[in-house]
Amino acid sequence: MAKIDLSNISHSYNPNDPNPVYALNPFSMTWENGNRYAILGPSGCGKTTMLNIVSGLVRPSAGRILFDDKDVTDLKTEDRNIAQVFQFPVIYNTMTVYENLAFPLKCRDFSKSKTDERVNSVAETLNLKSFLNSPARKLTADQKQLISLGRGLVREDVAAVLMDEPLTVIDPDLKFRLRRNLKEINEQYKTTLVYVTHDQNEAMTFADNIIVMSEGEVVQTGSPKELFERPNTTFVGYFIGSPAMNLFESEASSNDSVKINNTLIKTHTNLSNLKTRNIKLGIRSEFIKIARNQNENLIDVNVEKVEDLGNYKLITAKMGDLTIKSKVTRETEIPNQNVKLHIPAEKCCVYEDNKLI
Amino acid sequence: MNKLYIFLKYFFIVVWTVFVVAPFLWALTTSFKDFQSVNGGVTYIPWVDFEPNLEGWKVLIKSPAKGGVDIIEPYFNSLFVTCTASLISIILGTLSAYALSRYTFKAGFVKNNDITFFFISQRIMPPIVLSIPFFLFLSSINLLDSLTGLIVVYIVLLMPIAVWIMVDFFNKVPREIDETALIDGCNPYQAFLKVVLPNSIPGLIVAGMFCIIFGWIDFFFAFILTFTEVQLLPVKIVALNSSVTPWWSLSASALVSVAPLIIVAFIVERYLSKGNLSGAIK
Numbered sequence: 001m002a003k004i005d006l007s008n009i010s011h012s013y014n015p016n017d018p019n020p021v022y023a024l025n026p027f028s029m030t031w032e033n034g035n036r037y038a039i040l041g042p043s044g045c046g047k048t049t050m051l052n053i054v055s056g057l058v059r060p061s062a063g064r065i066l067f068d069d070k071d072v073t074d075l076k077t078e079d080r081n082i083a084q085v086f087q088f089p090v091i092y093n094t095m096t097v098y099e100n101l102a103f104p105l106k107c108r109d110f111s112k113s114k115t116d117e118r119v120n121s122v123a124e125t126l127n128l129k130s131f132l133n134s135p136a137r138k139l140t141a142d143q144k145q146l147i148s149l150g151r152g153l154v155r156e157d158v159a160a161v162l163m164d165e166p167l168t169v170i171d172p173d174l175k176f177r178l179r180r181n182l183k184e185i186n187e188q189y190k191t192t193l194v195y196v197t198h199d200q201n202e203a204m205t206f207a208d209n210i211i212v213m214s215e216g217e218v219v220q221t222g223s224p225k226e227l228f229e230r231p232n233t234t235f236v237g238y239f240i241g242s243p244a245m246n247l248f249e250s251e252a253s254s255n256d257s258v259k260i261n262n263t264l265i266k267t268h269t270n271l272s273n274l275k276t277r278n279i280k281l282g283i284r285s286e287f288i289k290i291a292r293n294q295n296e297n298l299i300d301v302n303v304e305k306v307e308d309l310g311n312y313k314l315i316t317a318k319m320g321d322l323t324i325k326s327k328v329t330r331e332t333e334i335p336n337q338n339v340k341l342h343i344p345a346e347k348c349c350v351y352e353d354n355k356l357i
Numbered sequence: 358m359n360k361l362y363i364f365l366k367y368f369f370i371v372v373w374t375v376f377v378v379a380p381f382l383w384a385l386t387t388s389f390k391d392f393q394s395v396n397g398g399v400t401y402i403p404w405v406d407f408e409p410n411l412e413g414w415k416v417l418i419k420s421p422a423k424g425g426v427d428i429i430e431p432y433f434n435s436l437f438v439t440c441t442a443s444l445i446s447i448i449l450g451t452l453s454a455y456a457l458s459r460y461t462f463k464a465g466f467v468k469n470n471d472i473t474f475f476f477i478s479q480r481i482m483p484p485i486v487l488s489i490p491f492f493l494f495l496s497s498i499n500l501l502d503s504l505t506g507l508i509v510v511y512i513v514l515l516m517p518i519a520v521w522i523m524v525d526f527f528n529k530v531p532r533e534i535d536e537t538a539l540i541d542g543c544n545p546y547q548a549f550l551k552v553v554l555p556n557s558i559p560g561l562i563v564a565g566m567f568c569i570i571f572g573w574i575d576f577f578f579a580f581i582l583t584f585t586e587v588q589l590l591p592v593k594i595v596a597l598n599s600s601v602t603p604w605w606s607l608s609a610s611a612l613v614s615v616a617p618l619i620i621v622a623f624i625v626e627r628y629l630s631k632g633n634l635s636g637a638i639k
Contacts, residue, residue, distance in 0.1 A: 094555040158392030
């Protein structure tokens, strides 16, 4: 277990090219010991590169990696004591499940009794106990992935367990249970877990810190609540949350108000230092409700569609050309046509050049 | 339609089986015949059509002084040369193939694929082109007409096959297996020996099989590079021929020379039927 510092890391796969393309733009970050992190972003945004840099499979073009303040940038993978689980199951076909799980301990000369104890404990957690003596190649894809996961968890002193979309091949039911198991393991053993995913629900339910990435850039780091309520960029607002954040082209009209379609919306943002008057107003559909006694920040909309999505209703409404989405409880009565919606000022995010003010 | 399909399927299987098995049956019956039986028309069933005798087989083990050809020594020479050359070729070929599959080499315009092609190009040129260089080379190091010389030449001939098969095989083994082994604490050599190699046994068996077949059946180099000290089986069998073709002893020697390959095929087939070759990756 270790604190991991990534200091000014950047990486290009063609660094000698006159115009190198960077898979990772320079960033710095600290992963505290024993926390759960999720790296979230669309495919090709540099998530896996970041993991491979930490595990030592890729040497960064620039920057340093420190494990507990010790520089490991030039340390080989096998000497870093790190675990990594890949997207698709990687198992040693010629070995039994027990031998697979014991392999990382065998490579590090653990005693037979310690190996037995750790393998049995991990097999118990992952429901693999009854398969310990079976050849690993005979298991199903999701069981094989559990073995990969088990090999990551079998070492107690591992600096961190890095998981690269590890639950892709696992069915939803087991996925849910495993995520809970991983959380328990993290709480019990204080193992630092880093989980790469492009699924925001996975990230939100698993991690206490989420790193959002886009096109090789770390765009925001924060708790699920922070990312949800105060997205740093319109990309984060759009990428996180279902449905995506409502984003309206708007115009600043005073120090704290914006105009959308000639309707004045008050915000809690200081707009006095704007460089441009063209800005975007962002608000989550969860915070937009049908107006009751409020007398400001109201917008008149025409209800276009109401979808019953089980535990909530999703209203799709129009204000001129603008489309607004609002999540309300199932019990809410929704008039057929014109509705007044309330936009709470404290939940409004204002973006200039797609960045939060 | 379905019945026609089944009929055609079995019809072609039967035709193919006859095509494959008939020469063996012919050789087997002929090996137990004598001059009279061979020249006395088409006969197949022993004791009914003809009286079997072991003359054809005895010739193979009798010394030349007693009118035989004695293939025992050439037989073991062939076994020794083929097995040793195949083993060395597989070891060297596997190491080269792993390097070519996992690491990037570049020397001017020559890259990994060009190096792999260079290996296999050794097999593209006609053997006759290599005969004089090999002859001069072995002669210069005093290895003409020796088992060691033949092994050296056969390694040159068999290693490209091993490299070619194993490069393709390693390319299909996901790199994540090596990476996982490194993460689990192996150094690159241990990762290769403990993880990648055991996963590559099917490829090694296929490469080994091809090396053994090509080594065992070679006549050309065995003929060119040996004289009196050392003889390999194919050359000895040809020496059986005389003005009166001895079909019986030729048939017996053909069966004896094919036997090791049948045994190899049988072992590989057993291995295949156990499912050990399938699902080796992922």
